[in-house]
Amino acid sequence: MKAGRFWAWVVFALGAAYFFIPLIATVEFSMRMRRGVYSFDAYKVVLGDERFQATFGYSVLAAVFTIILGVLIVVPAAYWIRLRLPQLRPIVEFITLLPLVIPAIVIVFGYIRMYGSNSPLPFLASDTGTNALLVIGYATLALPYMYRAVDTGLRTIDVRTLTEAAQILGAGWGTIITRVILPNVLIAVLSGAFLTFAIVIGEFTMASLLNRPAFGPYLQNIGANRAYEPAALAIIAFAITWGCMSLIQILSRFAPRSANRPN
Amino acid sequence: MADPFLSIQHVRKSFGATTVVEDFNLDVERGEFVSFLGPSGCGKTTVLRMVAGFEEPSAGKIVVGGKDITRLKPNQRNVGMVFQAYALFPNLTVAQNIGFGLKVAGMPRADIDARVAEMLGIIKLPQMADRYPYQLSGGQQQRIALARAIAPKPKLLLLDEPLSALDAKVRVSLREEIRSIQKKLGITTIFVTHDQEEALSISDRIAVMYGGKAEQVGTPFEIYNRPATKFVANFVGTLNVLEGTVTDAAAGTVRVNSEQVSLKGKLNGSKSGDTLSLALRPEAISLGRQPGRDSSLSGEISEVHFLGSVIRVRVGIGGNTVSLDTFNSPATPPPAVGEKAEISFSSDDMLVLH
Incomplete structure (x- = not known):
């Protein structure tokens, strides 16, 4: 084996150890609930807990609405910027990065001040309004991922020519976006959607400060009061995230291939 | 229409x-x-x-x-x-x-x-x-x-x-x-x-x-x-451009590299002494004197390119270079670089570029 290859494997092994050892330790700890034997008791407790089901269900629903809102905002915006306003791209990219720079706590306090029960837009005056505000907040948090995923997808197709080809065949903007652009960036949109899902499922700050019964605050609550269950929950949350990532990989195989190749 | x-x-x-x-x-x-x-x-x-x-x-x-x-x-x-x-x-x-x-x-x-x-x-x-x-x-x-x-x-x-x-x-x-x-x-x-x-x-x-x-x-x-x-x-197409000087506008004669070419009826508005750009398509030119071609110019072969069925020849005429194609004939060897050559053409085929 050449020296370069040997060191490459050493680095890989170190990286893998750094990643897997804590994970294995957590799995091992989560299975030690029953004294002296390994068992899935902690998982049974967690999965059988009504609050787990309720909060997880709530967060899944919030994630679905967040994805829908994100797609409705990001796809037309990214498409229009690529087609007609390419000079605005650096500005929009900067704006979409802001949620990574501004802490969620700042955003949520801003929301509380802006949309409190005494404001002209009293989102926080009702449960439905607060839920809607949470979804809007989540869409903001997911914006860097969703925008980049969609923009990368748009980069793989000739947006302008495909748009013109559809236009000259009689298509209006609705048809162009739904039948030409969206199907060709669907895998990118799904990538963004799964990243959004992963973010929303574990999000704590916004849900907690808006007092919503979401999975993130539940995770925190269990973590503060139990020993083995938090480890089991961490593994479950990790499995969900990895499941999402795997789905992105699987779906990317079905992406429409570019037609623009030389003869 | x-x-x-x-x-x-x-x-x-x-x-x-x-x-x-x-x-x-x-x-x-x-x-x-x-x-x-x-x-x-x-x-x-x-x-x-x-x-x-x-x-x-x-x-x-x-x-x-x-x-x-x-x-x-x-x-x-x-x-x-x-x-x-x-x-x-x-x-x-x-x-x-x-x-x-x-x-x-x-x-x-x-x-x-x-x-x-x-x-x-x-x-x-x-x-x-x-x-x-x-x-x-x-x-x-x-x-x-x-x-x-x-x-x-x-x-x-x-x-x-x-x-x-x-x-x-x-x-x-x-x-x-x-x-x-x-x-x-x-x-x-x-x-x-x-x-x-x-x-x-x-x-x-x-x-x-x-x-x-x-x-x-x-x-x-x-x-x-x-x-x-x-x-x-x-x-559009390949064109040989030659510089010429009007010697007699009324008679329609132009001097190209010390030889006279008659371009009667094509010198609208030109005066004697004017310099003109004259153009000839390669297919309008023959190597050597050919029947039906009323004009000729002398020069020296500067390049020969064998292209299979066609031989592309470039002839230097004073400061101008003229390109022409001749069909390859297995019985006739291609002209050699440096040979003296005469090209002939019909003055009707010569274009005066404005």
Whole structure:
């Protein structure tokens, strides 16, 4: 084996150890609930807990609405910027990065001040309004991922020519976006959607400060009061995230291939 | 032309301070195949895009079938277009691509299927209906793009350098196929190209463009044999340009490298002593004196290129170099570099460039 290859494997092994050892330790700890034997008791407790089901269900629903809102905002915006306003791209990219720079706590306090029960837009005056505000907040948090995923997808197709080809065949903007652009960036949109899902499922700050019964605050609550269950929950949350990532990989195989190749 | 089908009238297009098309005028008859020929940046694609509706003219108007379409959106014009980059929808099959315009128009499914099958027959790819664009060669993709453009029976077909991305062999066969389909369907067609051979071989008329203007509009024969401007003469075909001095304007004689050439009737407005640019096509020149050729010039062979069936010879005549082609004859060896040579031509074939 050449020296370069040997060191490459050493680095890989170190990286893998750094990643897997804590994970294995957590799995091992989560299975030690029953004294002296390994068992899935902690998982049974967690999965059988009504609050787990309720909060997880709530967060899944919030994630679905967040994805829908994100797609409705990001796809037309990214498409229009690529087609007609390419000079605005650096500005929009900067704006979409802001949620990574501004802490969620700042955003949520801003929301509380802006949309409190005494404001002209009293989102926080009702449960439905607060839920809607949470979804809007989540869409903001997911914006860097969703925008980049969609923009990368748009980069793989000739947006302008495909748009013109559809236009000259009689298509209006609705048809162009739904039948030409969206199907060709669907895998990118799904990538963004799964990243959004992963973010929303574990999000704590916004849900907690808006007092919503979401999975993130539940995770925190269990973590503060139990020993083995938090480890089991961490593994479950990790499995969900990895499941999402795997789905992105699987779906990317079905992406429409570019037609623009030389003869 | 009494009633043109397509009329482009005094069209101008500016992008900021840059004017890319200036006072462009063209009338096209129904069923005619007109090519826009010119170098990159001459404005040919911009004119085509204005006809398609992708660009709005800064001035002037575009009329199709008696209707002013200048301000109509592209999807309201009933115009078909084939793009250089094919622009097939990657997520749709060949049949779905061809049927796209028909579906958008709300045609019943059965009628769409029938029309798609008819189109696939016309482009001779009936077995490709279920393939995706990435499974096709460039030539096949462009045929599908053509079928997609003509499936909704557009009033006008626009072809924006459709053959540029293809290899030479496919380019020749596909251009013949495009012309044959166009003739069969009788569809009025505008074809944009920078390839003169393409334009000369398939067009009814050619508009040679330069600097945002139509330098000359005419049949391929007129464009090639009677170029109206120096640019057209230089751009279309190979041209030998010789510098000459008018020796007797009244008699129509010009001196080229100390030899007299008679150009009676071609020196309109020139005075004795004026310097002129004179042009000769390579095929109008013979090596040695030939019967029927009334003029000759002497020089020395500077280059010989053996090209198989043809031998390209360059002859230095004073400060000018003249290029001519002779057929290869196995019995006659090619001329040698450095040999003295005489070229002959008919003075009728000599063009005076203005």
